[in-house]
Amino acid sequence: MKHRIVVAVTGASGAIYARQLLQKLEKAAAQTEQVAIVMTENAKTVWATELGTDDYKDLPFKTYTQQDFMAPFASGSGRYDTMVICPCSMGTLGRIAGGISNDLITRAADVVLKERRKLICVVRETPYNVIHIKNMLTVTEAGGIICPATPSFYSVPKNMEEVAATVVDRVLDLIGIQQETYRWGQE
DSSP states (O other): OOEEEEEEEOSSSOHHHHHHHHHHHHHTGGGEEEEEEEEOHHHHHHHHHHHSOOGGGGSSSEEEOTTOTTSGGGSGGGOOOEEEEEEEOHHHHHHHHTTOOOSHHHHHHHHHHHTTOEEEEEEOOSSOOHHHHHHHHHHHHTTOEEOOOOOOOTTOOOSHHHHHHHHHHHHHHHHTOOOOOOOTTOO
């Protein structure tokens, strides 16, 4: 099965995760039918600040604005099977948990949840307050997957990109993308 994926990038810190995810999805083109991107204006600012570039403009995926409710994934009939919000700000998570569909990202998340498809929220905040925890619980109970941007170190990463890859590779696994990556207990 080829995946139809929407990637939303919000203004939380962690642009490195979004860039790696999009680059790895580009390399996995044989496993995807469609990849679409929605970026907030804050996400573009954070990307430029953290990565010193605007290379998100160079990716071969169709992009949509936050207010483009005509995007195919704004409706269940668009049949996108997965939505990844990477990184997912706590504001975005809170609006999803509250059922507030005030932009394309929150509307698409609402659609994915109501259609019982896969929503993966790569939350990037620390520490969590009780509101964050309750919102993560609410989204989880609604069928979403909370995948904190918490790297692992089993693979003994040697640089920032390898550290970020420990999170991104988990996200790709959750989507169902086949890849070569570190596997616990395997050589």
